[in-house]
Amino acid sequence: MMRALVALTRREVLRLARNPQAIITSLMLPVLYLVLFGQAFDLERIGGGLLPQSAFLLAYRGAPSYFSYFAAGMTGFVAVTATLFIGANVIFDRLFGVLKRTAASPASATAIFGSRLIAGTIQPIGLAFLVLGFSVLLGHLGLAGLDVTASLSVLGLVEILLAIVILSAMFASLFLAIGFSIETPQTYFAVVNAINLPVLLTSAALFAWGLMPPWFQTIASFNPITIAVTVVRENLFAGARAYYPYGPEVYLLGLLVWALAMFVIATLLARRALAPKR
Amino acid sequence: MTLAIQAEALSKTYKGQVKAVENVSFAVEAGEAYGFLGPNGAGKTTTVAMLTAGLVPTAGHAVVDGVDVIREPSTLKKRIGIVFQESTADSDLTGRENLSLAAALFNVPRRDAAGRIDSLLERMQIGEAADRLAKTYSGGMRRRLELAVGIIHSPKVLFLDEPTLGLDPQGRAGFWRYVEQLRKDHGMTVFITTHYLEEADNICDRIAIIDRGHIVATGSPSELKDRLGGDVVTVRPTRPEPTLEATLRAIPGVSSVGSAEGAYRVKAANGEKLVPALVDACTRAGVGLATVSLKRPSLDEVFLEFTGREYREDDAVSATDRAVRIGQVQQAFGRARR
Numbered sequence A: 001m002m003r004a005l006v007a008l009t010r011r012e013v014l015r016l017a018r019n020p021q022a023i024i025t026s027l028m029l030p031v032l033y034l035v036l037f038g039q040a041f042d043l044e045r046i047g048g049g050l051l052p053q054s055a056f057l058l059a060y061r062g063a064p065s066y067f068s069y070f071a072a073g074m075t076g077f078v079a080v081t082a083t084l085f086i087g088a089n090v091i092f093d094r095l096f097g098v099l100k101r102t103a104a105s106p107a108s109a110t111a112i113f114g115s116r117l118i119a120g121t122i123q124p125i126g127l128a129f130l131v132l133g134f135s136v137l138l139g140h141l142g143l144a145g146l147d148v149t150a151s152l153s154v155l156g157l158v159e160i161l162l163a164i165v166i167l168s169a170m171f172a173s174l175f176l177a178i179g180f181s182i183e184t185p186q187t188y189f190a191v192v193n194a195i196n197l198p199v200l201l202t203s204a205a206l207f208a209w210g211l212m213p214p215w216f217q218t219i220a221s222f223n224p225i226t227i228a229v230t231v232v233r234e235n236l237f238a239g240a241r242a243y244y245p246y247g248p249e250v251y252l253l254g255l256l257v258w259a260l261a262m263f264v265i266a267t268l269l270a271r272r273a274l275a276p277k278r
Numbered sequence B: 001m002t003l004a005i006q007a008e009a010l011s012k013t014y015k016g017q018v019k020a021v022e023n024v025s026f027a028v029e030a031g032e033a034y035g036f037l038g039p040n041g042a043g044k045t046t047t048v049a050m051l052t053a054g055l056v057p058t059a060g061h062a063v064v065d066g067v068d069v070i071r072e073p074s075t076l077k078k079r080i081g082i083v084f085q086e087s088t089a090d091s092d093l094t095g096r097e098n099l100s101l102a103a104a105l106f107n108v109p110r111r112d113a114a115g116r117i118d119s120l121l122e123r124m125q126i127g128e129a130a131d132r133l134a135k136t137y138s139g140g141m142r143r144r145l146e147l148a149v150g151i152i153h154s155p156k157v158l159f160l161d162e163p164t165l166g167l168d169p170q171g172r173a174g175f176w177r178y179v180e181q182l183r184k185d186h187g188m189t190v191f192i193t194t195h196y197l198e199e200a201d202n203i204c205d206r207i208a209i210i211d212r213g214h215i216v217a218t219g220s221p222s223e224l225k226d227r228l229g230g231d232v233v234t235v236r237p238t239r240p241e242p243t244l245e246a247t248l249r250a251i252p253g254v255s256s257v258g259s260a261e262g263a264y265r266v267k268a269a270n271g272e273k274l275v276p277a278l279v280d281a282c283t284r285a286g287v288g289l290a291t292v293s294l295k296r297p298s299l300d301e302v303f304l305e306f307t308g309r310e311y312r313e314d315d316a317v318s319a320t321d322r323a324v325r326i327g328q329v330q331q332a333f334g335r336a337r338r
Helices: A002-017 A020-040 A043-049 A053-059 A066-095 A098-103 A109-140 A154-181 A185-201 A214-222 A224-236 A248-274 B044-051 B073-079 B095-105 B110-123 B139-150 B169-186 B197-203 B221-226 B244-249 B271-284 B299-307 B326-337
Strands: B003-014 B018-029 B033-037 B059-064 B080-083 B157-161 B189-194 B206-211 B214-219 B231-237 B254-260 B263-268 B289-295 B321-325
Touching: A002 A020, A002 A109, A002 B095, A020 A066, A020 A109, A043 A053, A066 A098, A066 A109, A066 A154, A066 A185, A066 A224, A109 A154, A109 A248, A154 A185, A154 A224, A154 A248, A214 A224, A224 A248, B003 B044, B003 B189, B018 B044, B018 B059, B018 B189, B018 B206, B018 B214, B033 B044, B033 B197, B044 B059, B044 B157, B044 B189, B073 B080, B080 B139, B095 B110, B095 B139, B110 B139, B139 B169, B157 B169, B169 B189, B169 B197, B189 B197, B197 B299, B206 B221, B206 B299, B214 B221, B214 B299, B221 B299, B231 B244, B231 B271, B244 B254, B244 B263, B244 B271, B263 B271, B271 B289
Parallel strands: B033 B189, B033 B206, B080 B157, B157 B189
Antiparallel strands: B003 B018, B003 B059, B206 B214, B231 B263, B231 B289, B254 B263, B289 B321
């Protein structure tokens, strides 16, 4: 199974590398959000600087500015938008016969699904770190930028990496599950859009925690994007852990539960899709 | 006799109660080229899908190379090769990468894979384009690449599901040359579905004619053609003529007369000699003829004989067709008589 898994993953990576347009397109959206949305919501200017910094620290759960809070949240955002295409690729591979050819080979459904899951997880990792780097750069260009106030440890970086990997794997599983269950690209994108926006908008990726009403906070706290970006924020901002009930390890565990649940569902659906038709 | 494929009472009913294949039984000997011939929607692809573990039969069972297709689909997939009617090569990979991927999926020993890939690329005459993306290949090159992918693991049984669909005659001829060579070199059993009658005639040792999900005739191409009993002259009167059948039967040399879809099929050992006598007899009987056509024994005629319907694939018109417009015949005949 390992040989098939490696060969199929290589195929996915090669295809990705040969389509730089796809990578550039994936970068465009977060860049626009950072340059436009992030700058426009510079909430610290409210009240002409009369509101105390502590009020903002509370609202942003330890992040020094809205942009810093938002930039950390964008790592969750790219995990959703970049994994979306891995499910679409299943649909196109089915339409162009590639999936039929692969399913007719002795390669197991686990290898076929697993290779796409791995490929789907790789891209957001790079994008997430690019987003963080670009956000820091914006601050040096005289714009609102990401201000990393904590001293980052290796463990902290590993935790950030794990949060992005697990969240990407979860969303890659979700979109693969949809891709394996749906026949046409139109239906796929309709379903994905119906899921995407509500999931993003009920998370704490974009909205300041302190501005959410309590009921919204309750919903957001269970959202996997919130859980993942919490791990990122706890590690990027000094004193941020005081604003959260748990440490990053607990959030990583919660995220893992989400990812495993989605992985099991997606694997079952992929197996069904790749099995002989009845 | 070793059987490579044995199908017993295979049936497939899709949702909505569409019976695609019903009670189909046949056996293919090892090393044989066996053709499944029929028009679109006859059940050819459904049968291939059931034999290659792509589709679970509603009833019946099949064994391919000693493997039960329903119980052991994973084992089966290791032993067979398939060339689908649609292109399944990955356009974003080169020809070599497509083969390399297939070699890994079929677990071709690593030490053999590179050599086998090079050999196949050369043999299929895509060696020079091996490192080009498959999306730049012509239709014929893609088909040859599909064939190379289908045999990368040296399967004992190769399924070719309308493999030349969409190819020009030159591309089709070239494709079949490779298949013939494979059979000679490896003694591979080849199961072919096609709606090109000439292909079936030239390639297959035996043929099953499938129509509306049923096998209506089997035999070697020559056996099937022999069953026709000679040439067939098809006569279509300008209007229904009840006495025409008796008139035709009375012509010397006619062995039988049948009717279908408003036309009469007259069989005779020598059709060319029969035509003048036939036109003459009809003229004397006062029967107006719309068309008269002469056909040598061909699979077109075999198909018509066993299904009662014309073979309607545009691309499948036999080169032996000798359709003659009655106007021309009667004109020529009239001139000759004068």
